Amino acid sequence: MAYMIETEGLTKRFGEITAVDGLSLKVAEGEILALLGPNGAGKTTTVRLLSSILRPDAGWAKIAGHDVVEEGQVIRRKVGLLTEFPGLYLRMPALDYLTFFGESYGLAREEVKSRALRLLKDFGMEAESKKPLSTFSKGMRQKVALLRALIHDPPILFLDEPTSAMDPHSAKMVRDTIRELGHDRRTILLCTHNLTEAEYLADRLAIINHGRIVAQGRVGELKGQLLGPPLLELRLARPLDGLLSVVHELVEVESGDATWIRYRTPDPQSTNPILLRRLAQEGAEVVTLSEVSSSLEEVYLRIIGQKR
Ligand SMILES: Nc1ncnc2c1ncn2[C@@H]1O[C@H](COP(=O)(O)OP(=O)(O)OP(=O)(O)O)[C@@H](O)[C@H]1O
Ligand SMILES: [Mg+2]
Numbered sequence: 001m002a003y004m005i006e007t008e009g010l011t012k013r014f015g016e017i018t019a020v021d022g023l024s025l026k027v028a029e030g031e032i033l034a035l036l037g038p039n040g041a042g043k044t045t046t047v048r049l050l051s052s053i054l055r056p057d058a059g060w061a062k063i064a065g066h067d068v069v070e071e072g073q074v075i076r077r078k079v080g081l082l083t084e085f086p087g088l089y090l091r092m093p094a095l096d097y098l099t100f101f102g103e104s105y106g107l108a109r110e111e112v113k114s115r116a117l118r119l120l121k122d123f124g125m126e127a128e129s130k131k132p133l134s135t136f137s138k139g140m141r142q143k144v145a146l147l148r149a150l151i152h153d154p155p156i157l158f159l160d161e162p163t164s165a166m167d168p169h170s171a172k173m174v175r176d177t178i179r180e181l182g183h184d185r186r187t188i189l190l191c192t193h194n195l196t197e198a199e200y201l202a203d204r205l206a207i208i209n210h211g212r213i214v215a216q217g218r219v220g221e222l223k224g225q226l227l228g229p230p231l232l233e234l235r236l237a238r239p240l241d242g243l244l245s246v247v248h249e250l251v252e253v254e255s256g257d258a259t260w261i262r263y264r265t266p267d268p269q270s271t272n273p274i275l276l277r278r279l280a281q282e283g284a285e286v287v288t289l290s291e292v293s294s295s296l297e298e299v300y301l302r303i304i305g306q307k308r
Helices: 043-050 072-078 094-103 109-122 138-150 168-183 195-201 219-227 243-248 268-281 296-307
Strands: 003-014 017-028 032-036 058-063 079-082 156-160 187-192 204-209 212-217 231-236 252-256 260-264 286-292
Touching: 003 043, 003 187, 017 043, 017 058, 017 187, 017 212, 032 195, 043 058, 043 156, 043 187, 072 079, 079 138, 094 109, 094 138, 109 138, 138 156, 138 168, 156 168, 168 187, 168 195, 187 195, 195 296, 204 219, 204 296, 212 219, 212 296, 219 296, 231 268, 243 252, 243 260, 243 268, 268 286
Parallel strands: 032 187, 032 204, 079 156, 156 187
Antiparallel strands: 003 017, 003 058, 204 212, 231 260, 231 286, 252 260
């Protein structure tokens, strides 16, 4: 299988610090991979290596089959990059800026201008298209930076914290856009601290700490691996003396008292009916039996906490 992003042993040092430490990663076409990790984990450095801005000290990376060291020019066309602190030419009007940027990829002026206009319109900034960027709010500037990453219609996007400066409404719009871009068979590497965003957008997560990938997989897989079987909660209509000792025989109880319990079982399909029959025999009336959903935050904190 051909990967759109592929790295092997990718390493970058800054003096004493190894910012990216033997990173091996594969991202298939059309996949959205979220790179999660604490401050200083090496996310931005990874993105800069993958977009030929930095040169690795060891290992290699290929983007759509092109080597990042040997073929920097090709990579630039294939990749749309939203950087952590995008610098914009503030004196330029939004439309001129995006057109100028598109032309720098060798695209025809008229084609790029109409694309820029459409993007501005889609992002609700049509009215501002002739205003200089210096008059734009932080969130609007961030949106222009995202449009700049899209102007040459690249098949691969690197988005470094795309919603960090945005209000909830704009953030949602950007997330929905990213999702649509993903549906378009675009390959996206998304760096984020926002776990809800990662869960909403990503097909797969890679958790990075001290420049190394410490866990990766689909959200559900990571939850299963790290948190075990899902936590279930059962509530009774009235207290039942000895509830805990009754259920202890059948499942692994995490907490509870005479009216409720939280427990886990590797095989809920067969265990739950037995448990309910047993409770009925004791005269207990079960009001609810539900799954307590575990958050990605639990998974993340467990991984980062463990491996620090
Ligand atoms: N140009 C540089 N010169 C020296 N050290 C650097 C440079 N760029 C990054 N580093 C160091 O490399 C490590 C990784 O930084 P990086 O910016 O990649 O982290 P990050 O995961 O993007 O963090 P954040 O979530 O805060 O954006 C940090 O220790 C950082 O101080
Ligand atoms: Mg960063």
